[in-house]
Amino acid sequence: MDAKTIIDQTEKYYLPVFGRYQLALTHGKGCKLYDADGNEYLDFLAGIAVNSLGHAHPALVKAISEQAAKLMHCSNIYYTDIQAKAVKEIIETTGFDRVFLANSGAEANEGAIKLARKYGHQKNEGKYRIITAVHSFHGRTMMTVTATGQPKYQQGYEPLPAGFDYVPYGDLEALREAMDEDVCCVLLEPIQGEGGVHVPSDTYLREARLLCDKYDALLVFDEIQTGVARTGKWFAYMHSGVKPDIMTFAKGIGGGFPVGGFVVTERLAHVFKPGDHGGTFGGNALACAAIYATLTTIKNENIVEQTAEKGAYFKKKLEFLMAKYPDKVIEIRGCGLILGMELAKDGKEVVEACLKRQVIVNCTAGNVIRLVPPLIVTKEEIDQAVAALDAALAEF
Ligand SMILES: *Cc1c(COP(=O)(O)O)cnc(C)c1O
Numbered sequence: 001m002d003a004k005t006i007i008d009q010t011e012k013y014y015l016p017v018f019g020r021y022q023l024a025l026t027h028g029k030g031c032k033l034y035d036a037d038g039n040e041y042l043d044f045l046a047g048i049a050v051n052s053l054g055h056a057h058p059a060l061v062k063a064i065s066e067q068a069a070k071l072m073h074c075s076n077i078y079y080t081d082i083q084a085k086a087v088k089e090i091i092e093t094t095g096f097d098r099v100f101l102a103n104s105g106a107e108a109n110e111g112a113i114k115l116a117r118k119y120g121h122q123k124n125e126g127k128y129r130i131i132t133a134v135h136s137f138h139g140r141t142m143m144t145v146t147a148t149g150q151p152k153y154q155q156g157y158e159p160l161p162a163g164f165d166y167v168p169y170g171d172l173e174a175l176r177e178a179m180d181e182d183v184c185c186v187l188l189e190p191i192q193g194e195g196g197v198h199v200p201s202d203t204y205l206r207e208a209r210l211l212c213d214k215y216d217a218l219l220v221f222d223e224i225q226t227g228v229a230r231t232g233k234w235f236a237y238m239h240s241g242v243k244p245d246i247m248t249f250a251k252g253i254g255g256g257f258p259v260g261g262f263v264v265t266e267r268l269a270h271v272f273k274p275g276d277h278g279g280t281f282g283g284n285a286l287a288c289a290a291i292y293a294t295l296t297t298i299k300n301e302n303i304v305e306q307t308a309e310k311g312a313y314f315k316k317k318l319e320f321l322m323a324k325y326p327d328k329v330i331e332i333r334g335c336g337l338i339l340g341m342e343l344a345k346d347g348k349e350v351v352e353a354c355l356k357r358q359v360i361v362n363c364t365a366g367n368v369i370r371l372v373p374p375l376i377v378t379k380e381e382i383d384q385a386v387a388a389l390d391a392a393l394a395e396f
Pocket of ligand 1: 104105138139193222223225250260
């Protein structure tokens with residue numbers, strides 16, 4: 001199919017919920033993507049921090065193909081070897097004790113919130129309040145869209161689930177005021193992704209931990225975007241050393257295969273009793289093959305360390321751009337390969353100017369160019385993307 005046919009046919013049948021670019025992609029290799037007309041693009045979005053190993057990584061392709069030929073799915077009422085291998089790998093890389101597997105980020109957070117509610121109810125009936133941050137993003141199900149501290153995602157879906165309160169991100173005083181014995185959990189992204197790549201202080205996260213301890217509330221980190229080496233550590237919480245009680249993950253952990261889940265510390269291992277939570281597909285054999293291949297490849301190829309190093313290189317280059325265009329670039333934020341370039345105005349033009357130069361970047365929160373390339377990106381590819389951004393900013 002040519003690009004026009006692909007686009008027209010999709011527009012005819014798919015619900016119009018996405019604002020899509022006029023780009024019909026057919027395949028990818030490493031950090032490159034190719035469209036139906038044969039054009040090549042440099043991918044600095046990685047499917048929104050999903051394709052951690054880039055496109056068509058041989059180890060991931062092999063793992064998924066071999067598993068598909070063996071066993072794709074059987075119910076979670078049985079055991080599989082690949083699930084046993086995947087969960088051990090998750091526990092070793094996250095530093096937690098127990099895991100639950102689902103199929104998406106929203107489902108991961110949904111499960112984490114349910115566990116926190118159950119935990120609260122076991123203490124007393126009134127302990128159900130959930131505190132989240134303004135400008136957070138936690139997903140699109142009713143529960144997670146309510147957790148998301150952005151009214152634009154909630155409007156029209158009322159009545160929303162009760163018991164959610166929102167505090168400005170990074171504002172310790174506001175969090176202190178919101179806390180009391182009724183809170184069952186505080187749900188935070190250790191770096192806000194969708195909200196514009198906002199990095200809080202270590203003090204904020206440390207104090208959030210202390211407040212949760214004080215009120216016997218669970219601290220939940222949503223690491224769906226920041227997890228799996230993205231920030232230059234296995235998980236973002238490892239920068240501050242503030243360990244949550246529950247951590248959710250999704251996006252990058254399947255390398256492109258849809259998976260999500262959450263890990264908990266041993267003290268929460270038995271909050272859910274058999275039958276309390278579940279799912280048909282979560283942790284199925286194919287998904288576990290993707291998780292296992294992604295995590296072991298990251299480990300074997302030292303991708304965590306390289307992400308930290310390449311991220312620092314990239315950030316420095318972006319800071320040069322900020323110095324070159326002081327009226328246009330306000331701030332560079334982030335660490336590892338989740339970087340944000342805040343612009344003085346709406347960033348749509350910059351995204352389009354980069355696309356014209358065959359570099360795919362994304363704009364979030366209106367004026368923040370979010371750079372989340374595959375973790376296997378090379379310095380040459382970073383230079384290429386920076387050159388495109390440079391040209392785009394010159395026109396901006
Ligand atoms: C993407 C994202 C989600 C939602 O994940 P889905 O797989 O789209 O449901 C939740 N939280 C954060 C921080 C995210 O970046």
